[in-house]
Amino acid sequence: MRTSLDSIADLPEAARLRLSFDPDKLQRDVDQLSERTRGAQRSVVGGGDLTPFTKIGWRFLALRSLGGDPDRTDAGGPGIEGFADTPWIRHTPYLAEVLASLPTELRSARLTSLAPGVTVPEHRDTPTGLPYGLIRVHVPIRTNLGAVLSIDEVEHRWQPGTLWYGDFSRLHSVTNTGDQARIHLVIDCSVSPELLSLFPEQFQSRVPMSEVAYSRPEIPLQAFELADFRCEVPVPPCMLRLDDQAVESAEPDLLAQVIEHEGTLVLKVSGGPSIALVHVGGGDFRFQGWTEERGVHLDFFGDSPRAVFYTRCGRRRQQITRTAALPQS
Structure with missing residues (x-):
């Protein structure tokens, strides 16, 4: 039987969105920044740790990051702080206008520079895509005929000043055989109806909204x-690994507490990360710095207080329930 997720998989691998920007102003902003300011790429792995810096000629400069940290060149993950502009944004006023024009909650925004002669091997960026509530859009700033992005074996040469969506959950690679760096502004966005309205009508008409x-x-x-939500609760380790779904396993739980910290709730994992909880209604909380893809529902009514940890892909929701211990009154 055909499912709605099959329809997602059948969507085009990329789409040009209905916004465009001044290529000369984009280039002028980039010219304000020295090449030495760009850091190497890093990624978030299980438990919120960062991978070592990459050693290839693929350089990143963060305009938005978790906590506004200019050294955070990763795409972010669950933690205490939300996303904010870095100090570099003050040097790029037009790029700040570009970011402000996108009608959704912005996550990370990074300038990426791929040096001549460099290839980024084929890989997938997960969990990204419409079913996970996180999409990645590009604004090309400097390019050449030898700079090619391949998504699902379809080659793309996006031009400066355009705005593009790519489904980077599919296999993709980038190569630059030209004689100058390929520079893009790469923006991670939460999914909103207003953002989706920028897609071509033909693309929109094929999206299964559920x-x-x-x-x-x-x-x-x-x-x-x-204080109503304070508790002690075991946390399944899979909830701290962004590539894992909520599935029961023999792996032992991690002891954690939900505590109050500076006016918000925090899931404090013993020997692990602390994650602020963002209330989205009815006792549902998503993890600060992350998307609708995973979170927890705190249900303390009745004789069995419980925490329901969940992961989500589209309308499919997997969950793990744990008994919570409430503070003694």
């Missing part, structure tokens, strides 16, 4: 509510 993980806005808790 499979899109639209971002829910934060609904801040009142100060007097915070």
